Amino acid sequence: KQEVTQIPAALSVPEGENLVLNCSFTDSAIYNLQWFRQDPGKGLTSLLLIQSSQREQTSGRLNASLDKSSGRSTLYIAASQPGDSATYLCAARGPTGRRALTFGSGTRLQVQP
Amino acid sequence: DARVTQTPRHKVTEMGQEVTMRCQPILGHNTVFWYRQTMMQGLELLAYFRNRAPLDDSGMPKDRFSAEMPDATLATLKIQPSEPRDSAVYFCASQQGQDGELFFGEGSRLTVL
Secondary structure, three states, X not given: OOOEEEEOOEEEEEOOOOEEEEEEEOOOOOOEEEEEXXXXXXXXXXXXXXEOOXXXXXXXXXXXXXXXXXXXXXXXXOOXXXXXXXXXXXXXXXXOOOOOEEEOOOEEEEEEO | OOOOEEEOOEEEEOOOOOEEEEEEOOOOXXXXXXXXXXXXXXXXXXXXXXXXXXEEOOOOOOOOEEEEEEEOOEXXXXXXXXXXXXXXXXXXXXXXXXXXXXXXXXXXXXXXX
8 A cells, every 4th residue: 555755744944945845655656746735724736747757847946856766756945935835745646556646644834934 | 717616615514414515527527536634634535436437435434425426527425424523624636537637626624513
């Protein structure tokens, strides 16, 4: 059974810092991995989708990498802003046959102005 | 703009009552998921459908929960009878195909007294 872990559970940084959020998964036979953002009381907003054949994806100040062999993904946020404050979740699709996403418990990020 | 629509957004009910939650997936998406989110368990998969056929409902308590897709534009999740432990936020999400990017609705917050 796939398990997804996110460390740290919470993170507080001053505005302007570059930061890295970590995600690890136990079964490397995944189809893809998706990063989401969740604001309090809201649904999940998709940030980046990385296919199993890709090493990274970029969108604006966000860059996600994927290393299947080590079972890890990272989300890099450049020049953080207070508006980046939210919970960030990663989710792995697979292993083979199971096409639903398995979610980590999230990293709660607070960016101090 | 395209979005997953869920109703109701909030529901307070008494133990033993029937609860029905509805979801309209993004037009053209043929795969629909139901997830439940609690502080203790995080996001848990309840059930999912492709082309209206149920593919996996192993995460759902079968004795009281049921999920259906009467047509391609409507998914329903029913709890009968409801119990206090069912209190959670229920999310619907949709995607195109087996491994497409997953999009979430805003969720239905259920409180069972």
